[in-house]
Amino acid sequence: MSALSVRNLSVSYGDRRVTHDVSFDVAEGESFALVGESGSGKSTVLRAISGLAREWTGDISALGAPRGHRVDRAFARQCQMVFQDPYGSLHPRKTIDATLAEPFLIHGIGDRDRRIVAALEAVGLDRRYRFRFPHQLSGGQRQRVAIARALVVEPRILLLDEPTSALDVSVQAEVLNLLKRLRREQGLTYVLVTHSLPVVSFLADRLAVMRQGRIVETATVAQLRADELRDPYSRELRRLSQGRATA
Numbered sequence: 001m002s003a004l005s006v007r008n009l010s011v012s013y014g015d016r017r018v019t020h021d022v023s024f025d026v027a028e029g030e031s032f033a034l035v036g037e038s039g040s041g042k043s044t045v046l047r048a049i050s051g052l053a054r055e056w057t058g059d060i061s062a063l064g065a066p067r068g069h070r071v072d073r074a075f076a077r078q079c080q081m082v083f084q085d086p087y088g089s090l091h092p093r094k095t096i097d098a099t100l101a102e103p104f105l106i107h108g109i110g111d112r113d114r115r116i117v118a119a120l121e122a123v124g125l126d127r128r129y130r131f132r133f134p135h136q137l138s139g140g141q142r143q144r145v146a147i148a149r150a151l152v153v154e155p156r157i158l159l160l161d162e163p164t165s166a167l168d169v170s171v172q173a174e175v176l177n178l179l180k181r182l183r184r185e186q187g188l189t190y191v192l193v194t195h196s197l198p199v200v201s202f203l204a205d206r207l208a209v210m211r212q213g214r215i216v217e218t219a220t221v222a223q224l225r226a227d228e229l230r231d232p233y234s235r236e237l238r239r240l241s242q243g244r245a246t247a
């Protein structure tokens with residue numbers, strides 16, 4: 001059984017359809033990346049899966065359970081999203097403890113104290129940060145909190161929307177290493193949106209290349225590394241990325 005199955009997903013904002021018949025499957029424990037130019041619809045796919053974009057057609061299911069168009073708490077518990085910007089995603093006047101407690105209210109689950117302590121430990125944040133405020137933490141620590149917030153409900157799937165691109169280069173590697181370790185330790189499945197092919201190569205097993213709302217190619221990371229992408233646009237993306245890496 002797939003951890004996540006997306007079939008013919010077309011998402012609209014008002015009159016404008018921004019993705020067209022997007023289909024992919026992600027196996028349990030696999031890490032799958034969506035890449036492509038800005039505006040190609042990568043984040044929109046994650047927003048539809050997570051329930052933030054409501055106008056969609058097609059089928060989305062997690063661990064065999066289809067998601068509906070309304071708020072779907074059971075689905076959300078299995079499938080949690082981590083956003084790009086740890087500054088924007090944490091409430092400035094809430095302590096880390098209050099932020100980590102929110103999912104317990106939303107999902108009506110217990111064992112709060114144990115799960116909060118376990119999540120802080122899993123992301124490598126000392127317990128003394130628990131009662132601090134976001135402005136007392138560094139960018140990397142804040143992103144660790146955002147990841148802990150996703151983990152407290154013990155999901156099977158994480159949707160990662162540019163999880164390191166808002167961070168200083170020096171802390172990007174730390175957070176990427178953390179995500180790699182968490183996936184291994186907790187058997188998590190990832191769907192990752194990124195502009196960076198080096199990030200794909202580090203964190204993903206397979207990738208889909210999106211252009212103008214459609215998937216133009218799906219490939220393994222081994223194929224990406226071996227320069228075996230077939231689609232001309234995917235090849236161009238790889239070429240440009242290499243240019244940037246050596247610039």
Ligand SMILES: Nc1ncnc2c1ncn2[C@@H]1O[C@H](COP(=O)(O)OP(=O)(O)OP(=O)(O)O)[C@@H](O)[C@H]1O
Nearest residue numbers: 013018036037038039040041042043044045193195
């Ligand atoms: N809330 C919204 N309302 C209306 N249009 C939107 C909304 N969010 C995104 N769009 C539009 O949908 C299209 C796809 O955007 P999306 O953010 O999914 O692309 P992306 O590939 O993730 O881009 P980026 O890499 O820049 O984040 C874009 O044209 C964008 O302007």
